[in-house]
Amino acid sequence: MADHPILSWNADGRARTARWYTAGGTPPPRRVVPADDRMCADIAYRLVCEGTAVLWQGDYHGGRQLLAALGRRIDRRATRRGRRPAAPAGGRATGPADAFHRHRQARGHRARVLGMLLVPLEPGPRGPAVPLRRAPDVGEAAIEAYGPVTEPGAVALRELLGALGAHEWRRKGVDIPALGARVHPHYGVFSPVRGEYVDLVAEAPLPAKSLAFDVGTGTGVLAAVLARRGVERVVATDTDPRALACARDNVDRLGLADQVEVVEGNLFPPGRAPLVVCNPPWLPAKPTSALEHAVYDPGGGMLHGFLAGLAAHLEPGGEGWLVLSDLAEHLGLRGRGELHAAIEAAGLRVAARHDTRPRHRKAADPSDPLHAARAAEVTSLWRLTAAR
Known part of the structure; x- marks a missing residue:
C-alpha cells in the first residue's frame, strides 16, 4: 500500500x-x-x-x-x-x-x-x-x-x-472506421477519438510492408492500422505501463498478436525499419495528469528526440512518418520555422506531406477560449527521409 x-x-x-x-x-x-x-x-x-x-x-x-x-x-x-x-x-x-x-x-x-x-x-x-x-x-x-x-x-x-x-470507454470501445473495429482505451491512456490522425496513417502510401516501428503507441491504434494494411511485422513501443497493457489488450482483441509486438522502450526499438511512425504530443507544455502526457510534451522533448534519432533507425530508402498538429504554432508555443529547422538539423528531408483539418467539436465552437487557434489547426503526416 x-x-x-x-x-x-x-x-x-x-x-x-x-x-x-x-x-x-x-x-x-x-x-x-x-x-x-x-x-x-x-x-x-x-x-x-x-x-x-x-x-x-x-x-x-x-x-x-x-x-x-x-x-x-x-x-x-x-x-x-x-x-x-x-x-x-x-x-x-x-x-x-x-x-x-x-x-x-x-x-x-x-x-x-x-x-x-x-x-x-x-x-x-x-x-x-x-x-x-x-x-x-x-x-x-x-x-x-x-x-x-x-x-x-x-x-x-x-x-x-x-x-x-x-x-x-474501455467497456464499449471507440469505433475506428480505418480498422472496421473498436479500440478499447484503458484508464489513463488517451482515447483515439480524434480520427483525423488515424486516417492519415491509414491512407498514406506505404514505403514497404515488411516491418514498421510505432513509437509511443498508446492504445496501439496506429500499430493495428499498419498491421491491417498488410505490414507483416510491427514493433510498438511505449514507456507507460498502462499504455503497454492497453496496446497488448487491443492487439489481442483485434487478432493481430502474430503481427504486432508491444515492447517497453523509450522511443525507438533496437534496429532499423523501412517505416517508423510517431504521433507525439502536440503541445510543448507541462502535463498535469497522466492523461495529459498524450497532449503535452515539456519542451517538445519527444518530438525532438524522435527527429534526432530517426535517421539512425531508418533502413536505406525508408520513411519516418511524423503525425503532428500545428496547434502549437497557432498558439505561439512553437515558432513557425522551428519544426523545419529541427528536421533539417536531424539530417532529414521532407519527401511529402499530407494534411487534414480537425473534426472535433471544439474546432467549431466559438465560445471556446482557444477557438481562433483551433479553427486554424491543421494535422499533418510528414513523410521524412534521410537527407542524401
Whole structure:
C-alpha cells in the first residue's frame, strides 16, 4: 500500500485516518472536514477554496449535486473576472500564448478546487465500493484506476467520476472506421477519438510492408492500422505501463498478436525499419495528469528526440512518418520555422506531406477560449527521409 498515502482528519473529537486513493499522484489534503446533506454549497465552496477538503458522507447523488454546485460557483467567479479589463504586464499586448496559459491556469484551478470534494472508498466482497446511499457499483472502475483496494480510504469524487467514465470507454470501445473495429482505451491512456490522425496513417502510401516501428503507441491504434494494411511485422513501443497493457489488450482483441509486438522502450526499438511512425504530443507544455502526457510534451522533448534519432533507425530508402498538429504554432508555443529547422538539423528531408483539418467539436465552437487557434489547426503526416 506504499503507493497510497495516509489521509488524516478529526471528527467528533477523534483522530481519523484513511488511505488516500489517487491515480494522478495528487498529495492528500492537509485538512479534512466530514459533511453530509446538511452542508450548503456556499459553506462547502468557502472550505474548498481555503484548502480544506470536504469528505462527503451523505447521499451519493447529493454529493454529485454539490460537486455541480461548486463548479457553477467557480465558473461564475471566472466569468466576473473575465469581464474586468486585463492590464498586460509592462504594457505589452497579450497574444495567443498568454490566452493559452491563462486557460490552462483556470482549468488547473478548477480541477484543484473540485478535487477537494471527497467520498469514502472501501474494500467490499465484490470489489471496491463507495459506502454511501444510492452509490453506483464502482468496483471495476476503481480497480482499473487505483489497483486493489484493501483498506478503507477516500478518493476525490471528481476523479472517481472520471474513472467511471473511462471504464465505460474501455467497456464499449471507440469505433475506428480505418480498422472496421473498436479500440478499447484503458484508464489513463488517451482515447483515439480524434480520427483525423488515424486516417492519415491509414491512407498514406506505404514505403514497404515488411516491418514498421510505432513509437509511443498508446492504445496501439496506429500499430493495428499498419498491421491491417498488410505490414507483416510491427514493433510498438511505449514507456507507460498502462499504455503497454492497453496496446497488448487491443492487439489481442483485434487478432493481430502474430503481427504486432508491444515492447517497453523509450522511443525507438533496437534496429532499423523501412517505416517508423510517431504521433507525439502536440503541445510543448507541462502535463498535469497522466492523461495529459498524450497532449503535452515539456519542451517538445519527444518530438525532438524522435527527429534526432530517426535517421539512425531508418533502413536505406525508408520513411519516418511524423503525425503532428500545428496547434502549437497557432498558439505561439512553437515558432513557425522551428519544426523545419529541427528536421533539417536531424539530417532529414521532407519527401511529402499530407494534411487534414480537425473534426472535433471544439474546432467549431466559438465560445471556446482557444477557438481562433483551433479553427486554424491543421494535422499533418510528414513523410521524412534521410537527407542524401
